[in-house]
Amino acid sequence: MASPADKVRVKTMMPPGHVRAPAYLRGKIGVIERPLGEFGNPELLAYGHTDGPKKPLYRVRFTMAEIWGDAAETPTDTIDAEIYGHWLEPAP
Amino acid sequence: MPHDHHDHDHFHHDGMSPSGHPYRADNDEPLSYWQCMEIAVRELLIEKGHVTPAEIAAQIEAMDARSPANGAAVVARAWTDPAFKARLLADASAASAEMGFDIGGLRLIAVENTGDVHNVIVCTLCSCYPRNLLGLPPDWYKTRAYRARTVKEPRKVLAEFGLELPETTQVRVHDSTADMRYIVLPARPAGTEGMDETALAALVTRDSMIGTGLPKTP
Numbered sequence: 001m002a003s004p005a006d007k008v009r010v011k012t013m014m015p016p017g018h019v020r021a022p023a024y025l026r027g028k029i030g031v032i033e034r035p036l037g038e039f040g041n042p043e044l045l046a047y048g049h050t051d052g053p054k055k056p057l058y059r060v061r062f063t064m065a066e067i068w069g070d071a072a073e074t075p076t077d078t079i080d081a082e083i084y085g086h087w088l089e090p091a092p
Numbered sequence: 093m094p095h096d097h098h099d100h101d102h103f104h105h106d107g108m109s110p111s112g113h114p115y116r117a118d119n120d121e122p123l124s125y126w127q128c129m130e131i132a133v134r135e136l137l138i139e140k141g142h143v144t145p146a147e148i149a150a151q152i153e154a155m156d157a158r159s160p161a162n163g164a165a166v167v168a169r170a171w172t173d174p175a176f177k178a179r180l181l182a183d184a185s186a187a188s189a190e191m192g193f194d195i196g197g198l199r200l201i202a203v204e205n206t207g208d209v210h211n212v213i214v215c216t217l218c219s220c221y222p223r224n225l226l227g228l229p230p231d232w233y234k235t236r237a238y239r240a241r242t243v244k245e246p247r248k249v250l251a252e253f254g255l256e257l258p259e260t261t262q263v264r265v266h267d268s269t270a271d272m273r274y275i276v277l278p279a280r281p282a283g284t285e286g287m288d289e290t291a292l293a294a295l296v297t298r299d300s301m302i303g304t305g306l307p308k309t310p
Contacts, residue, residue, distance in 0.1 A: 020217060020269050020270050021269070022216050022217060022267065022269055024216070024243065036199070036271070036272065039270065039271045042270065057270055057271060059201075059272070067243075068244065073244070073245045073246065073247055073248065074247060074259065074263065076262060077246065077247075077262060077263040077264070077265070078262070078263075078264050078265070079243055079264075079265045079266075079267055080264065080265070080266045080267065081266075081267040081269045082267075082268070082269045082270035082271065082272055083269070083270075084270070
């Protein structure tokens with residue numbers, strides 16, 4: 001389980017089917033804003049599999065600079081998004 | 093007389109009634125697959141005695157009755173009751189349920205606007221929205237333009253809503269990507285010191301709880 005302020009990267013995988021990790025955040029590094037507990041995995045729920053293992057969910061905070069680079073409107077503004085643990089890996 | 097227009101010119105456009113209102117097309121087209129499915133499931137549930145038509149109608153009425161007035165009541169309570177505000181920021185689902193606005197299986201997070209921070213809510217993947225507190229989302233909230241632009245150029249989007257933020261204010265965009273729903277707790281406007289909860293609630297607009305506006309000032 002990740003803890004608040006841990007640096008994480010959203011995995012760059014592009015699996016087919018229903019996922020809820022937005023493409024614009026894949027490969028981007030943020031910090032855990034807060035852990036949210038465990039929730040049903042939407043990648044299974046979307047296909048009627050309601051008995052799959054639950055997944056930890058986190059709110060991750062990214063800076064506009066990290067997401068949009070030089071094109072950021074205001075680099076220090078932030079985006080928080082909810083990302084499931086299996087989409088996150090530790091970042092240096 | 094409501095339709096007494098003899099003192100000015102009549103402009104009758106195609107698709108308009110004589111009084112200038114657009115006609116709405118009759119829904120004569122065949123039912124879609126999902127409309128058939130909804131009717132079939134509903135009629136089966138009634139036939140098998142699981143629900144009554146009156147219960148379904150009452151539930152539709154309850155869902156339609158949800159409006160931004162619910163959220164405004166929560167915000168006004170938070171402005172006047174510091175202990176409630178602390179509970180709202182710690183667990184917004186439980187705090188809004190206290191006031192009778194249950195969010196069901198979802199979880200609600202309240203994000204607070206301060207002198208330095210302005211929050212705005214978007215759902216880039218679909219149209220997730222805190223319906224228990226705000227009712228149905230406005231059409232613009234569901235457009236691709238709002239969803240795509242709010243994460244890329246939030247200040248420009250907010251300026252189009254009439255909200256120009258100074259560079260010293262940090263903008264925090266919240267993308268509702270999974271099981272959370274969000275409501276912005278706007279800052280209490282200046283000059284409202286003597287106002288009670290009911291009067292304060294009347295200042296809280298829907299957009300101020302999405303983050304695309306500020307509360308009204310008295």
